Amino acid sequence: AQSVTQLDSQVPVFEEAPVELRCNYSSSVSVYLFWYVQYPNQGLQLLLKYLSGSTLVKGINGFEAEFNKSQTSFHLRKPSVHISDTAEYFCAVSDKDFVTGNQFYFGTGTSLTVIP
């Protein structure tokens, strides 16, 4: 089974500064990779996904992530954050070749706080 590690539980950053939220997963088998965002009192919203192809993936709200197979990482980046980016961010991994059982694994989340 996979495990997903989000190394930072909380990340404070000043408005208009760049940010990187880190995500590592355990297995190098074929995977799909995802980032979700959760605003207060809302459900999780898909931010971006890597299924195949280019390792640099662009998502909504100016976010992007890079798939690094050798380091089993999928870090999320934004060059300039806004107050509205304050939210919880979840990294998720799924096994492409699962046959049975749960194949979708979430990290524990990173709370991003943008400081004015």
Add this chain to the structure above:
Amino acid sequence: DSGVTQTPKHLITATGQRVTLRCSPRSGDLSVYWYQQSLDQGLQFLIQYYNGEERAKGNILERFSAQQFPDLHSELNLSSLELGDSALYFCASSRGRGREQYFGPGTRLTVT
């Protein structure tokens, strides 16, 4: 709007009671997942159904059960409720085969 609907939005009930949470997946999605989210436990996977059949179980208590109906909507039944069951319950759906999940807005359950 993800296309996944959940009812009710809020539910307040007493300990020992039983409740049913309902989820309608996005059109065309065959997989339904249930999650529990609380402050101390984070996001916990409970159970997955695919086209009416149970596919995977996570940290689901024996007091909890779920099913997926022929029209693909799903229900999560929580019985003998305890204070610790107070949480947000999310449903998500996907096309399956490890593809992205789309989440509903959640049901906030408060057990008093």
